[in-house]
Amino acid sequence: MTSLRTRAVHAGRDDLVDLGLHAVPIDLSTTYPSRDSRDEAARLDEAAIGVQLGARPVYGRLGNPTVSRFEAAVADLEHCASAVAFASGMAALSACLLAAVAAGRRHVVAVRPLYGTTDHLLASGLLGTEVTWSTPEGVGDAVRPGTGLVIVESPANPTMSEVDLDALAGRCGDAALVVDNTFATPVLQRPVEFGARIVLHSATKFLGGHGDVMGGIVACDEEFTRTLRQIRFATGGVLHPLAGYLLLRGLATLPVRVAAASATAAELASRLAAHPSVRRVYRPGFGGPLLSFDVLGDPHAVIGSVRLVSPAVSLGSVDTLIQHPASISHHIMSAEDRRDAGISDQLLRVSVGLEHVDDLWADLDQALAGSLVGRAG
Numbered sequence: 570m571t572s573l574r575t576r577a578v579h580a581g582r583d584d585l586v587d588l589g590l591h592a593v594p595i596d597l598s599t600t601y602p603s604r605d606s607r608d609e610a611a612r613l614d615e616a617a618i619g620v621q622l623g624a625r626p627v628y629g630r631l632g633n634p635t636v637s638r639f640e641a642a643v644a645d646l647e648h649c650a651s652a653v654a655f656a657s658g659m660a661a662l663s664a665c666l667l668a669a670v671a672a673g674r675r676h677v678v679a680v681r682p683l684y685g686t687t688d689h690l691l692a693s694g695l696l697g698t699e700v701t702w703s704t705p706e707g708v709g710d711a712v713r714p715g716t717g718l719v720i721v722e723s724p725a726n727p728t729m730s731e732v733d734l735d736a737l738a739g740r741c742g743d744a745a746l747v748v749d750n751t752f753a754t755p756v757l758q759r760p761v762e763f764g765a766r767i768v769l770h771s772a773t774k775f776l777g778g779h780g781d782v783m784g785g786i787v788a789c790d791e792e793f794t795r796t797l798r799q800i801r802f803a804t805g806g807v808l809h810p811l812a813g814y815l816l817l818r819g820l821a822t823l824p825v826r827v828a829a830a831s832a833t834a835a836e837l838a839s840r841l842a843a844h845p846s847v848r849r850v851y852r853p854g855f856g857g858p859l860l861s862f863d864v865l866g867d868p869h870a871v872i873g874s875v876r877l878v879s880p881a882v883s884l885g886s887v888d889t890l891i892q893h894p895a896s897i898s899h900h901i902m903s904a905e906d907r908r909d910a911g912i913s914d915q916l917l918r919v920s921v922g923l924e925h926v927d928d929l930w931a932d933l934d935q936a937l938a939g940s941l942v943g944r945a946g
């Protein structure tokens with residue numbers, strides 16, 4: 570089988586040579602003219618049951634050829650039959666929740682910690698779902714006949730705790746296991762290999778990789794993608810074709826970006842663990858570009874003092890980002906829910922980019938030096 574690194578470069582572009590093209594064409598059409606309205610009607614009947622319309626999708630909300638290339642590439646990398654792209658990661662998650670509600674299975678079992686807005690969407694029940702929070706071990710007791718989805722992130726955000734997906738999949742009964750794979754990326758983990766039915770990404774992060782495009786994508790089997798296409802068509806959370814182009818371009822370098830950033834993150838983690846201002850460092854067991862750490866002093870002082878590292882929420886960009894989860898990414902959760910999820914007020918999360926490790930260390934070290942100033946004792 571061709572390696573992931575090779576597929577990342579070629580997936581979604583396999584037909585370009587036959588088209589006489591090198592770069593992927595961007596199709597900005599909102600409508601697709603046709604002199605054959607009987608054919609159009611037949612195609613709309615297909616779209617109504619979620620069939621992908623291919624080259625001339627009648628109308629832009631039904632599909633887009635540039636976006637379809639990105640979808641095909643992510644399905645390939647995640648070892649799934651198919652994928653459906655959305656305007657953002659939250660639009661992608663919303664479509665999964667609406668699919669469960671529409672199927673009469675509005676009960677969702679979710680494992681904390683989750684991305685802050687995911688937690689909020691489930692806790693608020695805004696889309697008509699009813700959530701039961703569970704530990705990974707408790708999922709078997711939490712699912713019931715009407716449970717539509719089991720939702721988990723591994724490694725978790727921002728604590729980097731890992732869930733045994735294989736064991737979890739065995740506890741889901743006939744509920745579909747949804748794994749948010751934004752942090753791991755298909756380079757480090759392909760959840761369907763562990764029994765997940767649905768793989769979700771905020772493509773805004775590592776897939777795009779340059780901090781300049783928002784998107785979301787769900788990779789799964791063909792049956793569930795048909796439902797998702799119907800929901801996307803009816804609710805309109807489509808990915809813009811330019812975003813589809815940029816996300817596909819980002820995929821080509823995903824494996825090398827993840828490998829380089831992971832090596833730097835490993836080195837930073839060991840230096841941080843030995844730093845007198847750091848209490849504890851968290852990293853996923855399989856590595857990766859993310860790390861978080863509890864500081865002894867003032868976490869806000871660290872955010873205010875970095876000069877090379879970008880003090881910004883989000884992750885997966887070419888530049889290194891640092892943020893304070895209790896103030897930003899997980900601020901929308903109640904303080905009590907944060908505590909239950911293991912997110913301390915001292916925690917800082919770093920998404921390591923492609924800078925040289927020594928330059929990053931010099932910046933973090935000087936920012937940490939200031940964080941203990943003014944602390945009693």
Ligand SMILES: *Cc1c(COP(=O)(O)O)cnc(C)c1O
Binds near residue numbers: 657
């Ligand atoms: C960012 C993020 C999301 C939401 O994605 P958007 O593209 O911001 O809508 C969901 N899950 C995780 C793990 C994320 O990091």
